[in-house]
Amino acid sequence: MEKASHLSVIVDLSPTQWHLSAQASNQYPLSIETFLSQLLAFLNAHIASKHENTLVVFGALPGKSVMLYSSTELLTDDMPPLDANSYLPFKLVDSTVVRRIMDELDAIGKLEEEPPCALVGAVTKALCYINRITHHSSTTTGVAEDPTTLHDPRILILSVSPDLSSSYIPIMNAIFSAQKLAYVCKVYGPDTVFLQQAAHLTNGSYIYLERRDALLQNLIMSFLSPPFIRKILAVPKQDKIDFRAACFCHKNIVDVGFVCSVCLSIFCQPLPVCSTCRTKFPINTLKRLNAARPAITPASSRMGVPLANLNNATMPRSTSTPVPNGMSNLR
Template sequence: MTSAHSKLYSDDVSLVVVVVDTNPFFWAAAALPFADFFANLVHFVNSLLLLNHLNRVVVIAAGVSSCAYIFDSNDASPSGGVGVMATFDKASRKVEEFIAQDARATAGNSSVASANAASLLSGALSLALCYIQRIFRSGTRHPQPRILCLQGSPDGPEQYVAVMNSIFSAQRSMVPIDSCIVGTQDSAFLQQASYITGGVYLKPQELNGLFQYLAMFLP
């Protein structure tokens, strides 16, 4: 396997893997409706892709009981914004389907306490790192990877070991983990993730201007 220090990165080309918290228990009580949050995410993705047509964005949904890829800009047609928007429209439908499926899976899990339910951050980070490793192995030059976690749910203590393993894996692969907290509680997991990997940890005081905060994560 190619060592982290021998990787060759393409100048000014980024790969951003966004982990989105879709926990319905959190969003049911959140000050910002999920639809508005998702609209801000769409603007962020568009901005990132407009900065450089070679940039790549992947979005992973992290539910309570499962996680899944819901968007990959590489699947969009090379025609530009129209292709990307059509693909993201599909992603919007896919995230709705994912939330419904995750809710059904969660309903059958009596151990989940709705008030303090955590999203599956550990699984989402694993998916993100797996995707990045596939990119690393696809050729000699790669876009510069980052993971951006948009988290609102509280941390799940039972995920501590798995999350820390992902953090150290990201550190070894020189993949920064950025964090944007959209809930009321700070995340000790993501504070450690951003600190250890050299990423940015941000907790906006006001979510009405969320896109302005997300713009801070543009390369």
């Protein structure tokens, strides 16, 4: 029997980035109004695919993340006026999502300095929501859940913001949690390093936002099919993944990093003492690593080179004792 499918959608609602996206100087401008009309058509298509399908929409706003819509937690205040000419589930999604987004954007107002978009918080809430609806406790329900009714969960991230290097550790922690729980993350947005890795690590898809006027077509072709159907479909994927990381000292994305052999922290330059675990490194090691540092050149993307590829050093394995007083050169 075909399983029901759950879709968690995370929408980037940064006012600054959407203002830039709507500029007429762009080759393919996309305003938030046009984006919402195409997004709602995609959400309605997901609901129409199967009656048991569930949906939740989270908004990543500056400094906070909120739930915009949930098909399993409908409130009486969210019920739209009855209209004989519209399908009620579609009307409910459209009116609730648009109203909540407009309310949140109006509440933000004009800020002198816009805080970063809380994408990590939205991803974390999506993981918690999926875990709650897919793992019902038998002590609460009293009966075992039928395996054919279990949801097939996936997360879709729609982003317009660039990478925020300071969120590297939180976003990777969230992605590793999704990977461990076998939740598929799909990303549609600009050229971002961390979201590329998120889609790759969870066996999802990353689609670069190039033709913004073809948003709905890309959403339906690439993200509408549930995971069990995607196994037999030729779904577009990103061939090259940028595996660069952000250093722990300055939160910059680095091409060449130096890894502490004790706690695996990444630094953009050799340090005498690890700022994370306080391990002290030998002077000779620091001199050798400083001498091996490449000349300063414009930053270039190291595409397709996994983070675990090390040069002139061996990283400690989790089953062995860490090598003390050592820092590895990461390229």
